[in-house]
Amino acid sequence: ETGVTQTPRHLVMGMTNKKSLKCEQHLGHNAMYWYKQSAKKPLELMFVYNFKEQTENNSVPSRFSPECPNSSHLFLHLHTLQPEDSALYLCASSPLAAGEDYGYTFGSGTRLTVV
């Protein structure tokens, strides 16, 4: 375990379903992120939260809705997804300030399949 826990690990959903991905960290980090990883593509930064406040939304479609109730928890609410949204969704956390060991801590991801 990395310290960042994502649930569920696998999710299959229909295009009309509503589901949520959950991410939890107890590393004392103040920043949390959602990334999307598709085959043969770089990780795509979707959302950034610093101290529970969203600071970045990289033109993500509204069918993806993030929620950050506190610095330890992050959700990604999904509704009316498309098959091309099938991917590995990764949550990460980090300190805000750069330091010698500054890096993201990633969870193991949720493998999402939209049918």
Place this chain on the structure above:
Amino acid sequence: SQKIEQNSEALNIQEGKTATLTCNYTNYSPAYLQWYRQDPGRGPVFLLLIRENEKEKRKERLKVTFDTTLKQSLFHITASQPADSATYLCALSPNTGNQFYFGTGTSLTVIP
């Protein structure tokens, strides 16, 4: 447009040799550059960070160089082992903030 490019082809090397992976970027002026390792079905794991004013950084068998003139970082694994087989990702931050953008990664296989 901004791009981060890594060796698109998989790299195969013999155990004990030094693996060298390349990360090139365009239209960025990164303050930080990071390298991660990713195993199949897992999230990336942070390895090293290098700052724009640093030329080189080492950690055990790993060495990273950063040339802001060439807009390139090299990642070396010396005395490579089969357990080093994985995909390696570079990521950079265009400022001193905490948002990092990733390359596509290079798959490394170390052959016993």
